Amino acid sequence: MSMAVGGGTGGPKSDINMTPMIDVLLVLIIIFMVIVPLTPHGLEALIPQPPPPGTPPADVDRTVVIIINRDHSMQLNTEPITADRLTARLIDVFKTRNERVCFVKGDPDLEFQEVARAIDLAKGAQMDKVGLMTSKMEQGQ
């Protein structure tokens, strides 16, 4: 920008330096352009539908259920397990199986994040399908 130096009656004048303002504005625009297009992420879960009448009952021995108790302890079927070992154990169990399906059951008093973490760990063990088991479903079956 120009600086006109008038030596006579006017005295020195200076115009506003625009460059810092443009920098600030560019940064703000980039911030907003980044915030706006965030894709939602999530975990897929299945809700087991009641089987149509007449189908043979599912093989109970083969179903793997992750149970989260009220005191935040977890069990894999009947075996107590901790969160850090869950993924490794699931990978072990499913080494010999083709269909990677497991169920997650949580105590109603828990916070959702506990159950979400369990589903997250199951997905980390490459489960194709994680089903949510509720007490109503168990009774219905």
Next chain:
Amino acid sequence: MAKKLMSGGAISDINVTPMVDVMLVLLIIFMVITPMLSKGVSVDKVKTMNAIAMQAAEKEDAVLVAVTRNGEVFLGSAKIPAAELPGKVKDLLTGRLDKTVFVSCDSRARYEKVVDVVDNLRAAGVDNIGLLTELDQKAKARADALAASFASGGESK
């Protein structure tokens, strides 16, 4: 800063004012659009490592059920009692091949409420739900690094 040529050529510096005007307008547009984009209720989603991208959740006709921290259930942006869910969700899903419902629950919502919503969705014939979560890049990087170190160094058990 241009030196004035003695021989009389014209030199002009770029006039920055219109550029600043345009940028201010763009900035204001983005500042106005951003709050309007988040449909539905704001919930604190759980941070997970294995979340996958769910583009379909952003679509206009996506069915979005939200469960807030104190147990209120919202379908889209409207609060509804959980018992009305099956009817309304069934209506929204008629004629659609992909009966996926997206459920975004607050991380501290009681699981009992989520179970209630899941049971009602089951009654509406939904079998596939997407639990919306936040992807925690750092935790995923740490977990991947840990898994890699197990695979390479942990063979002798």
